Amino acid sequence: MDNLPLCEANNVPLTPITFLKRASECYPNRTSIIYGQTRFTWPQTYDRCCRLAASLLSLNIAMNDIVSVLAPNIPAMYEMHFAVPMAGAVLNPINTRLNAKSVATILLHAQPKILFIDRNFEPLAREILHLLANEDSQLNVQVIFIEEADFSKRFSTNELDYEGLICRGEPTSSQVARMFRIQNEHDPISLNYTSGTTGNPKGAVISHRGAYLCSLSAIMGWEMGTFPVKLWTLPMFHCNGWTLTWSVAARGGTNVCIRHVTAPEIFKNIELHSVTHMCCVPTVFNILLQGKELDLSTRSAPVEVLTDGSSPPPSLVKKVQRLGFHVMHAYGLTEATGPALFCEWQDEWNRLRENQQMKLKGRQGVGILTLAEADVKNTNTQESVPRDGKTMGEIILKGSSIMKGYLKNPKATFEAFKHGWLNTGDIGVIHPDGHIEIKDRSKDIIISGGENISSVEVENVLYKHQKVLEAAVVAMPHPVWGETPCAFVVLEKGDIIQGDREDKFVTSERDLIEYCRENLPRFMCPRKVIFLEELPKNGNGKTLKPKLRDIAKVFVLHDENIVSSKKVQRKKETNRVDFFTSRL
Amino acid sequence: MDNLPLCEANNVPLTPITFLKRASECYPNRTSIIYGQTRFTWPQTYDRCCRLAASLLSLNIAMNDIVSVLAPNIPAMYEMHFAVPMAGAVLNPINTRLNAKSVATILLHAQPKILFIDRNFEPLAREILHLLANEDSQLNVQVIFIEEADFSKRFSTNELDYEGLICRGEPTSSQVARMFRIQNEHDPISLNYTSGTTGNPKGAVISHRGAYLCSLSAIMGWEMGTFPVKLWTLPMFHCNGWTLTWSVAARGGTNVCIRHVTAPEIFKNIELHSVTHMCCVPTVFNILLQGKELDLSTRSAPVEVLTDGSSPPPSLVKKVQRLGFHVMHAYGLTEATGPALFCEWQDEWNRLRENQQMKLKGRQGVGILTLAEADVKNTNTQESVPRDGKTMGEIILKGSSIMKGYLKNPKATFEAFKHGWLNTGDIGVIHPDGHIEIKDRSKDIIISGGENISSVEVENVLYKHQKVLEAAVVAMPHPVWGETPCAFVVLEKGDIIQGDREDKFVTSERDLIEYCRENLPRFMCPRKVIFLEELPKNGNGKTLKPKLRDIAKVFVLHDENIVSSKKVQRKKETNRVDFFTSRL
Structure with missing residues (x-):
């Protein structure tokens, strides 16, 4: 066989930024972005991104420099996903x-060399800059504000703000050619932090190749056809909008940008722009439920909703679908660039009862096409677990869409890639039909008398109770069994207990424990139920289980007697104060 | 920014053979192949491919060795697309x-080191081997027959035939691991000849990376969801079934294999197995028209038909769609690994009249997602043509799914990649909406008095005539204008003229020329129409225009007088004899 050298015609590095150029050529008349009264076409977005990129170059931004951004889902945030790389x-x-x-x-x-900040975050920005100044931090960052632009007026090219940069960017044609022909597809495109609170920040470095493959897999996993109209309810800062920032360009779709994710904003935009697709974490379902039913007589189909972040409770999915949304569930993580598993619907499931269907929808599903491996391994032997839907192990992933590693954190990188795959830290099973289902985060598993209890499984039972709005179950120390489940529950609005109606509260705790006993093996039932007005959550809407565990630790159950409900109530309120003052 | 070295977890070479492993894991209960009474599941296909690959290794097949195959669309042909690489x-x-x-x-x-031949081609095989022996050719090839297997009986492991190899293959687990973890994604996976008749064979070398990207693009371009049931009407030997051999595995679909592409076979299999997808060249539409309407009351949707090879005549598309098929048009070539452009449907087109819609369906469309560039260039200046739907230029392609080059043919490779892109040799325009439309093969363009005449455009007018079944227009020498169009026409069955009805024949020629004059500028109208019982075609169903040009050369039009129809008729019959004795 000949040695055929690669050449310019057949060896082009993979990067999702080419989707923008293609969209401007293949979909010249289509709307790229809608934001209030603002509308852009794909050629306009292409032009604006080329200009911004040229301005960044003129600000001496060099290869692999970091450009940070703090902004909601506004057009600038979308554009930077292309212009910066x-x-x-x-x-x-x-x-x-x-x-x-x-x-x-x-x-x-x-x-970072540059930090773009939306003007509405100016107070936050001042606080950040104040902290940085105090830290004697050696951080030399240029702060550029993004103004709420009136796109109808031309900006002065002297202003060093976002629109000014776009206005004064004048790329040459050879510059533009270089912008779309990157040198190495393994080069980084994005730096996405999984957590910024501890002294050990983990910034996942995402490659052009990984982002390209993941955004194609998202299209295929979600079966997103051409010309979607996507409402940006999911923050783009979250894994680059699960890589769908790039996928929408690939499909010539329209990005409906909104600043605030509220029920009126969502429903207004869905109707105004005939939205077809949106993504959100399951907690946004509660916002959707504050809206009204979609008028399906004026729509060709329900709004496709992709949900990720945590398994959507079946009862919540059922309610949201009845409003005119069609929910698909995916599983992703920052380290996997975006979605890694999709719960692909199987036709046979259509014959099942609705409750059963909703439960199946909560599964994490099968590995995306661009992963080489998605498996569940016994953490001791590193062998695949049997595909029996019962044997638990750690979910592992392998493939070109996995991150390059954590920035300046070789120890965490080493741990993440130990054994030659990405260790997700999620504990799951594989069902005989090939679907992976998460049972818990490895650190959320409750081990009681040597038995593994999946907190998610207990939560799912609680969610079925008609009075329960939200539930989170964590381990609570137990002198005999080591650990035992403790449930934190938010009741439906009408059922929230006032301080002077404590008697009803007592009944409710017993009710719920009794309810669990009817639906779960005894050892899996919570021994304690604590009622809250809302669950503590991080910025991504994930419940902060470590906080709940801290509270649960206070209630060591010395015997089978339940601690007096009065004490519980007091403790709850004390705790509430401190865990809602700090966010994440 | 850190230098984060690539590792086993995040750097897996791209190859479509991983789709097989994934299908066996993610779709364990689904049917992979149906062939008559034979059915396999994905784990069975996985197992058979691993066994065949192990047997090939035991026959001392080494890296990059060629394994040739001559077989129709039988299970073995499908399996070899995975097992050989x-x-x-x-x-x-x-x-x-x-x-x-x-x-x-x-x-x-x-x-090749091995040639697999379907037993039904034994006479052809003998002839080939005879020729090779005579040539003193130094070809040391092992011929292995594929028997029409009875899969219910176990084959003797001693037989050196296809099923014997599968039976005796016993791969070790480390062998299997190596089979799916290729070393270099730029390595070749397939060698696809565009023509074998001349002394200058052109074998396009396709890479793992190219096949992977192209098969994903085919899924997205065609919007093929999960679990398609694909009827193999398109030969898999044609660009690996337009890369859909691999795409079907990626989607966990079912391959319905058939040996003979006849109307009864097609319709029987569509009904028996609820076929959802099929591919074919437009000439197969004539076969479909011999069948009956599909019973759409028992189906959830029409059969999706992807067509390629030549632009489908609007009238033919209309007829086929009325039977219960939904046609999508793509444009591909062997050198682009598979489909390169898809005619993506635009919602606005739904408001047009049916005839207009069918015409738009004939466009080649927009570049697939995994191409970095699909453009039309002025062949002299190498500049992009204006997007006006009028200015013609050559279609060029660039991207990682383009072939590596032609095997042992550096001159042809150099020509193909001149200017840093793949020169397709097809002449087209770009419409303002971004869609590319082919006007002709560069060698099929007719240049009359300095004007370019697209033979396809003239053919499309002829196709609209109700009596015309097939039409092909080529250049015919003309002393004044250089060239002038000459049409070859096959009439609908009832309209075929017998020798004793020559008068009607004369009328028909004048009729058609008159019809063209009503629908085309005068200079584009054929000056000559020649009636045939069928058009000469190559093995892929493409009309052999060089043959037609040879015939047309006989009719040099010295002036505006039409050559007598009697002479034409005689010429036609003389010619017919020799061009149907040799195929391709």
């Missing part, structure tokens, strides 16, 4: 729900 | 419609 730099979208200290920790670690 | 070898599927001499030319050029 087009300038050879690495985008670092920061969670806008973090406090100043957490953001400062990330900035000190990432050492 | 799993053994590190390169699959060379040969067009079964070629004659012995052409096959011998290919074999001498490709130098």
Whole structure:
């Protein structure tokens, strides 16, 4: 066989930024972005991104420099997903729900050259800059504000703000050619922090190749056809909008940007722009439930909703679907660039009862096409577990869409890639039909008398109780069994107990424990139920189980007697104060 | 930014053979192949492929060795698309419609170590081997027959036939691991000849990376969801079934294999197995029209038909869609690994009249997602043509799914990749909406008085005439204008003229020229119409225009007078004899 050398015609590095160029050529008349009264076409978005990239180059942004951004889902945030890597730099979208200290920790670690901040976050920005100044931090970052632009007026090219940069960017054609022909597909495109609160920040470095493959897999996993109209309810700072920022360009779709994720905003935009697709974590379902039913007589199909972040409770899925949404569940993590498993619907499931269908929808599903391996391994032997739907092990992933590693954190990188795959830390099973189902985060598993209890399984039972709005189950120390389940529950609005109606509260705890006993093996039932007005959550809407475990630790059950409900109630309120003052 | 070295977890070479492993794990209960009474599941297909690959290794097949195959769309043909590259070898599927001499030319050029031949081609095999023996060819190829297997009986492991190899293959687990973890994604996976008849065979070398990307693009371009049931009407030897051999595994689909592409076989299999997808060249539409309407009351949707090879005549598409098929048009070529453009349907088109819709369906469309560039260039200046739907240029392609080059043919490789892209040799325009439309093969363009005439455009007008079944237009020499169009036409069955009804024949020629004058600028109208009972075609169903040009040359039009129809008729019959004796 000949040695046929690769050449310019047949060896083009893979990067999702080419989707923008293709969209401007293949979909010249289509709307790329809608934001309030603002509308762009794909050629306009292409032009704006080329200009911004040229301006970044003129600000001496060099290859692999970090450009951080703190912004909600506004057009600038979308554009930067292309423009920043087009300038050879690495985008670092920061969670806008973090406090100043957490953001400062990330900035000190990432050492960006530029930080773009939405003007509405100016108070936060001042606080961050104050912290950074105090830290004697050696961080030399240029802060550029993104103004709420009136796109109809041309900006002065002298202003050093976002629109000014777009206005004054004048790329040459050879610059543009270089923007879309990257040198190495393994180069980083994005830096996504999984957590900024601890002294050990983990910034997952995502490659062009990984982002490209993952965004194609998202299209295929979700079966997103051409010309989707995607409402951005999911923050783009979250894994680059699960890589769908790039996928929408690939499909010539329309990005409906909104600043605030509220029920009126969501429903108004769905109707105004005939939204077809949206993504959100399951907690947003509660926001959707505050809206009304979609008028399916004026739509060709329900709104496709992709959910990820945690398994959607079946009862919640059922309610949301009845409003006119069709839910698909995926499983992803920052380290996997975006979605890694999709719960692919199987036709046979259509014959099952609705409750059973909703339960199956909660499974994490099968590995995306661009992963080489998605498996569940026994953590001791590193062998695959039997595909029996029962034997638990750790979910592991392998493939070109896995992150390059954690920035400046070789120890965490080594741990993540131990054994030659990505160790997700999630504990699951594989069903005989090939679907993976998470039973728990490895650290959330409750071990009682040597038995593994999946907190998720207990939560799912609680969610079925008609009065339960939200539930989280964690381990609570137990002198005999080591650990025992403790449930934290938020009741449906009408059922929230006032301080002067404590008697009803007592009944409810017993009710729920009794309910669990009817639906679960005895050893899996919570011995304690604590009622809260809301669960503590991080910026991504994930329940902060470590916080709940801290509370649960206070209630060591010395024997089978339940601690007096009065004490519980007091403890709860004391705790509530401190865990809602700090976010994440 | 850290230098994060690639590792086993995040750097897996891209190859479509991983789709087989994934299918066996993610879709364990699904049917992979149906062939008559035979059915396999994905784990069975996985097992058979591993066994075949192990047997190939035991026959001393080494890295990059060629394994040729001459077989129709039987299970073995499908399995070899995985098993041969799993053994590190390169699959060379040969067009079964070629004659012995052409096959011998290919074999001498490709130098395969093994040639698999379906037992039904034994006479052809003998002829080929006879030719090769005479040639003193130094070809040392092992011929292995594929028997029409009774899969219910176990084959003796001593037989050196296809099923024997599968039976005796006993791969070790480390062998299997190596089979799916290829070393270099740029290594060849397939060798696909574009032509075997001349002294200059062109064997396009396809890489694992290219096949992987192209098969994903085919899924997205065609919007093929999970679990398709694909009827194999398209020969798998044709660009590996347009890369859909691999795509079906990626989607956990079912391959319905058939040996003979006839109307009864097609319709029987569609009904028996609820076929959802099929591919074919437009000439197969004529076969479909011999069948009956599909019973759409028992189906959830029409059969999705992907067509390629030549632009489907609007009238033919209309007829076929009325039977219960839904046609999508793609444009591909062997050098692009498979489909390169898809005619993505635009919602606005739904508001157009049916005829207009059918015409738009004939466009080649927009570049697939995994191409970095699909453009139309002025062949002199190498500049992109304006997107006006009028200015013609050559279609060029660039990206990682383009072939590595032609085997042992540096001159043709150089020509193909001149200017840093793949020169397709097809002449087209770009419409303002971004869609590319082919006007002609560069060598099929008719240049009359300095004007370019697209033969396809004239053909499309002829196709609209209700009596025309098939039409092909080529250049015919003209002393004044240089060239002028000459049409070859096959009439609908009832309209075929017998020798004794010559008068009607004369009328028909004048009719058609008159019809063209009503629908085309005068200079584009054929000056001559020649009626045939069928058009000469090559093994892929493409009309052999060089043959038609040879005939047209006989009719040099010295002036505006039409040559007498009597003479034409005689000429036609003389010519018919020789161009139907040799195929391709």
